[in-house]
Amino acid sequence: NAGVTQTPKFQVLKTGQSMTLQCAQDMNHNSMYWYRQDPGMGLRLIYYSASEGTTDKGEVPNGYNVSRLNKREFSLRLESAAPSQTSVYFCASSELAGYYNEQFFGPGTRLTVL
Amino acid sequence: AQKITQTQPGMFVQEKEAVTLDCTYDTSDQSYGLFWYKQPSSGEMIFLIYQGSYDEQNATEGRYSLNFQKARKSANLVISASQLGDSAMYFCAMRERQAGTALIFGKGTTLSVSS
Numbered sequence: 457n458a459g460v461t462q463t464p465k466f467q468v469l470k471t472g473q474s475m476t477l478q479c480a481q482d483m484n485h486n487s488m489y490w491y492r493q494d495p496g497m498g499l500r501l502i503y504y505s506a507s508e509g510t511t512d513k514g515e516v517p518n519g520y521n522v523s524r525l526n527k528r529e530f531s532l533r534l535e536s537a538a539p540s541q542t543s544v545y546f547c548a549s550s551e552l553a554g555y556y557n558e559q560f561f562g563p564g565t566r567l568t569v570l
Numbered sequence: 571a572q573k574i575t576q577t578q579p580g581m582f583v584q585e586k587e588a589v590t591l592d593c594t595y596d597t598s599d600q601s602y603g604l605f606w607y608k609q610p611s612s613g614e615m616i617f618l619i620y621q622g623s624y625d626e627q628n629a630t631e632g633r634y635s636l637n638f639q640k641a642r643k644s645a646n647l648v649i650s651a652s653q654l655g656d657s658a659m660y661f662c663a664m665r666e667r668q669a670g671t672a673l674i675f676g677k678g679t680t681l682s683v684s685s
Contacts, residue, residue, distance in 0.1 A: 498574070501672040555603045562614075
């Protein structure tokens with residue numbers, strides 16, 4: 457039981473390049489999330505998927521797109537990377553989207569955009 | 571206005587001592603959840619404890635307890651008998667029923683435990 461897995465763990469991009477961050481969970485959770493963590497700040501929500509087939513914007517969605525591929529997988533795409541997107545990206549999942557459900561986090565992807 | 575405020579950037583404690591990490595929150599929602607996460611230097615986010623807005627008793631999980639004072643809108647984390655492995659960044663977070671599914675995080679408190 458791996459929980460939430462993310463690939464890659466580290467990535468360096470040049471400005472303008474694109475890439476997709478992959479996330480998968482094996483806990484049969486319905487809801488999945490993408491957050492970013494910048495120095496001196498807590499995590500901020502980029503996008504989320506309350507259930508398979510749905511996606512919604514979070515606090516900081518600009519420059520990103522997401523795909524809920526199936527119940528297990530939720531990917532985050534940067535179409536044209538910018539230095540402002542240098543951050544640590546966390547994927548999370550929860551059984552349901554209720555306010556009482558804790559979220560379980562993946563190990564994170566450290567992204568640097570030059 | 572900040573939804574989650576953690577006023578202690580850093581805390582220092584000796585092994586076996588208890589420590590309280592402060593968290594205040596701001597919401598007009600009656601239904602919400604409060605969470606604490608631990609982030610060690612390795613970077614992963616580890617769920618510690620949860621308190622629901624309707625829970626009358628303070629939540630406890632092993633050495634962790636949450637001192638929930640609803641009228642003061644505070645949700646302090648108490649770690650009893652600190653261990654060296656408790657050294658990490660600690661985040662308080664809230665999830666409101668009406669605001670959707672986002673966890674709103676504070677900026678965190680760095681806890682350093684010394685022997």
